Amino acid sequence: YGHTLWKRGRQLITLTAIAVLLGFIAGCIQILTETLVNWKSGRCSRNWVLNKSFCCANIPKAGQKLLTKRDELKCIDDGLWHEWSNPLFGFFLFVILSLTFAMSSALMVKYIAPMATGSGISEIKVWVSGFRYKDEFLNLTTLIVKSIALPFAISSGLSVGKEGPSVHYATCCGFVITNWLLKHDLKFPEQAEYLIASTAGGVAVAFGAPIGGVLFALEEMSTTTEFSLSILWKSYYVALAAVATLQYMNPLRNGKIVVFEVSYDKDWHVQEIPVFIILGVFGGLYGNFISKWNVHFVSFRRKYLSKWRLNEVAVLALITALLSYFNEFLKLDMTESMGVLFHECIAGDGESVWTHRICQLDANTHVGAFIQILMSLLFATVARALLVVVSYGCSVPAGIFVPSMAVGATFGRAVSLIVERFFIGHNIITPGTYAFLGAAATLSGITNLTLTVVVIMFELTGAFTYIIPTMIVVAITRLIFSSLGARGGIADQMIIFNGFPLLEDSKEDMVFLRNYSALDIMATNISVLRSSMHLSELNDFLVHNSNFNGFPVVREMEKNALESECIGYISKSTIQTQLLIEASEDTSDQTIIHFDAQNVHRNGLQPNELNFSDLVDTSPVTVKPSMPLSILIRMFQKLGCKTILVEQKGILQGLITKKDLLKFQRLKHREIYGPLYVFNE
C-alpha cells in the first residue's frame, strides 16, 4: 500500500521534501544573518546571543504575536536591546566583527567546500541545459558550507547579496533530495527539472517572492533548455511550499514575507515619465558597465590574486567597513537601508512612528543640510557600485542582485531630492518611489531580466499602483542595455568568460552559422564498433577509447570503416554495464559479441556468442554533410541530442558532439566580431 502511494505521489513527495528543507534552511540563514548583523550594533541585555527580533519578541501583548516597528523602538527605550553608546568602541567592534565574519566565511569556503564560492547561477544554468558539472558542486558538503558561510559573508558588510547563493543552496537541496529519494529511476533531464524547480524556490525564499521565483526559473533558467508546463508546475509548487515553510518559521518575528512593505497611496503623474526614463537609462548603463568591469576584475583577480584569495577578502572587508561606517546608507544592512529609502515618508499613519532624517526634508530645509544628504546618497551610490565591481566573485558566497538594488535605490532617492527641490516642489511626488524604481532599473540592468524583476519588486514591496512606471523603467533599461550591445545578463557573461558550454541561439550567430555545414565541423577520425567483435577486441577498444562517451556501430562492407553502413549508436556506459552483467557467466576472450540484429537472426546465437543488438540505438539522429549549422544547433538544443551522426547515403561520414559545435560557434564568433572580452595581456 505504501508502495502504491509512493508510486503515485513520488513527484509530490519529492517536491515537498525539497521545499520544506529549503524553507527551513532559509529561515535559519535569516535568523543567523540578523543575529550577526545585530551584534555589530548592540546586544540583548537578556541574553547576548539573541538578535534584536528575538530579544524583543516578548514585547507585544499576548494576543498579538507579531513584532511591529513600534515595538522595536519601545524595546530599545526599555533597555532590553542595548545599542553601543561609546563611539570608539562601537567603531572598533564594527570593523573587527566585519573582518572576522568575512574571514570565517572565506576560510570555510577555502578549506571545506571550494565549490561554495561565488554565486553559482552560471554553473547551474549550464548544468540544467544539459552539461553535467562536477558532483561536488551540488553535494551535501557544499550545501552545508554555503548555508553557513553565506550569513557570515552578508553580515561582514561586503557588497554581496544572498540571492545567487540562495539559488545555489536551493539547487543543492534539489540534488541531494532527488538523489536520495529517486535514486533508482532518475534520469538526467528529469533531475534537471527538479533542479530548475529548486532554483525557483531559492529565489522565492531569498526575496519572499514565490511568483518572482517561478518567473526566475522560467526567464533565467529554462531558456537554455526546453520550457514545459511540467517545469512550470514543479517550480510553482516548490516556490509555494518553500515560502510557506519560511513564513511558518517566521524568522523575522513580524509575520511578514514582504520585506519592505510600503503603501504608496499617491498616484503617479504623466509628467514624471521623463524621470522614469532617466532611471531606466541609469539602470541600463549600470548593468552594462558594472558587468563589464566586473568581468575585467575577475580576469585580473585570476591572474594576479589567485594566491592571495584570503588576503583579498580581508582587505576588501576592511575597506568596505571603513568606507561604510561613516555613511548612514552604507553602514546599515543593505535591506534595512533599502527599507529607509523606499519609505513613503507619510506621517499620521498610526503604525509609522519611525521616521528617518531623509523624510523630514521640505522647502524650508537649509541648503547645507540638503546638500549634505544629497552628497551622502551620491557617495553611497558610487562607492557601492565600485565595491560591487570588486566584491562580486571574491572567495565567499556572493550574489549581485541585492547590492545592485541598493545602488539603484540610493541613486533614485538622490534623483527624487533634486526633482522635489528644483522641479516639482514638495508633497507632490512620493520620493520613495524613485528609490524603488531605481532599484528595479539596476536589478534589471545587471540581470537582463524583465518580467521577473517587475514581479520581484512588487512582491518585495506590495507597491501595486506603480505597476506601469515599473514596467516602463524596466523596458527602458532593457532597450538601453541591448542597444549598448551587451550580451546577456551577468550570469551569461560569466558563462562566456569562464568558457562554460552553453548553446545559445543569438541571431547574429545564426546568420553566420548558416554559411557552414556539418561537413565543416564533423570529426572524421572516429572510433567505430564493428557489428561483431571478440570480447578481447572489445575490451581493448574500450580501453583505447576511454575518452569517448559512445560509438557508432557499422556493418563492414569495405575495408575502410568510413565506407561502411552505419547501423546505430551505442553509449559506452551501456556496453560497460552489460559486460559487467554478462561477466558472471562463463565468458572468455573468444566470446563473440554481436551488435547487429541481422547477424543474430541469420545465424542464430551460438553458445560462445552474446547478443548486444538490443542495446544499440538503431535510429540515432542523423544528418547529411550539407546540413547547415544553424539547423544543427537547434537540433542539439531542442531535441536534447548529445551526439549527431553524419551520413551520406547511409554511409557514416563523421560525428558531431554538442561541444564541438559550441567550440566552433565561439571560435567563429571571435573571428568575426572580435573577442568578447579584451584584456591588456
Place this chain on the structure above:
Amino acid sequence: YGHTLWKRGRQLITLTAIAVLLGFIAGCIQILTETLVNWKSGRCSRNWVLNKSFCCANIPKAGQKLLTKRDELKCIDDGLWHEWSNPLFGFFLFVILSLTFAMSSALMVKYIAPMATGSGISEIKVWVSGFRYKDEFLNLTTLIVKSIALPFAISSGLSVGKEGPSVHYATCCGFVITNWLLKHDLKFPEQAEYLIASTAGGVAVAFGAPIGGVLFALEEMSTTTEFSLSILWKSYYVALAAVATLQYMNPLRNGKIVVFEVSYDKDWHVQEIPVFIILGVFGGLYGNFISKWNVHFVSFRRKYLSKWRLNEVAVLALITALLSYFNEFLKLDMTESMGVLFHECIAGDGESVWTHRICQLDANTHVGAFIQILMSLLFATVARALLVVVSYGCSVPAGIFVPSMAVGATFGRAVSLIVERFFIGHNIITPGTYAFLGAAATLSGITNLTLTVVVIMFELTGAFTYIIPTMIVVAITRLIFSSLGARGGIADQMIIFNGFPLLEDSKEDMVFLRNYSALDIMATNISVLRSSMHLSELNDFLVHNSNFNGFPVVREMEKNALESECIGYISKSTIQTQLLIEASEDTSDQTIIHFDAQNVHRNGLQPNELNFSDLVDTSPVTVKPSMPLSILIRMFQKLGCKTILVEQKGILQGLITKKDLLKFQRLKHREIYGPLYVFNE
C-alpha cells in the same frame, strides 16, 4: 534617414502600433459596454446617451479629476443620474434591452463576420503553433465586428465574458498591423511571435493586468510553440503599452486599472487552510464538470440547433434576463457583482461609504435574513454555472473567464457566511477573501492555468497579503483537476473536440508512440520532381498535385521513383513564384528546368534552360524508417518542421507531414484510451 530609422526601429514601431490600437479599442469597448449596461438601469438627465461615469464626470472638484464611489452616490442623490423607479417599467425595459442587445450581437456576427463568434483562443493557439487557419479569422472585418458585437453580448446579461474575445480582437490587431507594416519581410514564425505578443495585450487590457497578460501568452499560448526570450520581450512591451494607452484614455473615469481594488489588511490564519482546500476542490470540480458538460452541449448544439442559432441566442438571453432580474447577484453586471463580493466590508475608512447588505451581517442577524442571503448566493452559483454551460459557444462573442470567476465568487462568499456563522465567529476572517479565492479557484479550474491565474487575481484586486492562500487554492485546484484525468483547460478541450491540429506531448502518448516508427505512418505514394523537367511537364505536375505544399526532388537512377536518390525538397509556392518571375522572359513549353546543381555544373546552362537548383533545400530534415514516433513528434514540435522525409541509405522511402502524425496520434489514443468524448449518438 527615415529608412534607417525604420530598419532599426521596425520591431518597436510595429509593436507600439499594435499596442496603441489595441488599447484604444479596449477603451472604446469599455465605454460602450458601460453605456449599454447603464441604460438597463437608468438614464442621465443631462443627456440620455451618456453612461453613469460620464454623466457624473463633472461632479468631482476641479483639482481632483477622478470619480470616486462617493461622487457616484452623490450624483444619484443630486438627480443627475436617474434610476428607473417604476418596478414594472424597469423590469420590462431590462428584459427588452437584454434581448435587443443579444440579438444585435448575434445578427452582426451571423451576417457580417461569422468568424467573430465564440472565444477564439483555441483557434489562435492552433495558429501560432504553426497551422495557419483561414485569413478571415483575423482580418479587419472580424476585428471590427468582434469589437462592436462584444459590448452588446456582455451587456445583454448573457453569462459570457470579454477576455476570450479580447484575445481574439487583439490578435486581429496584430495580424492587420503586421500585414500592413511588415508586408515585405514577414515570415510565418515571425508573425506568430507578434500574434502571441498581441494575445498578451488582449488579456492585459481585458483585466487591466499587464503581467497577467504576459504570463497568459507564456503559459497558454507559447507552450505549443517554441518559448523564447524574444516572445517574452514582445509580449511584455505590447502588454505594457496597451495598458498604458488604456489608462491614458481612462474609460472608467476613476483613473484605476485595477477593477475591484480591495485592501485586505487582516492577515490570514493557519486555521483557515481547510477552507482554502474546500475552495480549491470546488474549483477543480467546477473546471472538470463545466468543461465536460459544455463540450457535450456544444456537440448537441451542432447536431440539433445549427439551424436555430439566432433563436437559441434569443431564448438564452430571455431565460438569463428572467432568472437574473430577481437575484441581486445575477442582476448586476458580473464585474460589479464581483466588486460587491470581494469587498472587505470594513466601515470607518473615509472612502468606503458604500456598503452592501451582505456586509452588514453579524451575530445578531436574524436567521431568516441569513438564510435568505445564503440561498441567494447559492442560487446565483448554481444558476450561473448552468448558464455558463449553455452560453459559452453560442453565436455571439463569448468568453468564459469572467463568468467562471463570478461562479467562484458567489460560492466563496457563501462559504464565508457559513464559516463565520457556525465555526469562527464574526470579525475574525475577512469574508471577501473567500469570494476572491473562490474566483481564483474556478478561473484556474476552467483554464488549467496556475501562475497566470494567481497574477491576474492580484492585478485585479491588489490583494497582495493573500499570496500564499491564493497559491494554495490554485495548487489544490490543479491537483484535483489533473487527478480527475481531465485533459487540459477548456481551450485545449475545444481544440481536441473540433479536431484542430495541435501537437501535444502528453506523457501517455509518448509511451505508446515509442512502439511505432516512421515506417508505420509515412506516405509512400508520393509525388516527386525529377532533377530536370520540361516546363510543360512541370506545369502539368503542379496542376495534378495542387493539394500538396511541397515536393521532394530526386535524381533518377532507376525507373522507379522510390528507388531514386533524394537531393532535396522544394515548396510549391517557391516554384510558382519563380515561374511567374521567369515567365516574363521568353520561355516555351520546351524550356528545361534544372533542380539539380550537379547537372548545371556539368553541362553549363543552355539558352533554353532555367536553373532552379538554388531554390531547392538540399538538406531537409530526414530520418530513417526505424525512427520512433516519440522522437519524430519532438522534431516536428521543436524544430518547426512541416514535412520530414524518410530515407534509407540515401534513397527516398516516404514522407511524413505534421498532420499525418497528428492524425495517427489521435487515432491511436482513441484506440487505446477510448474516445475523448462520448455522446449518446
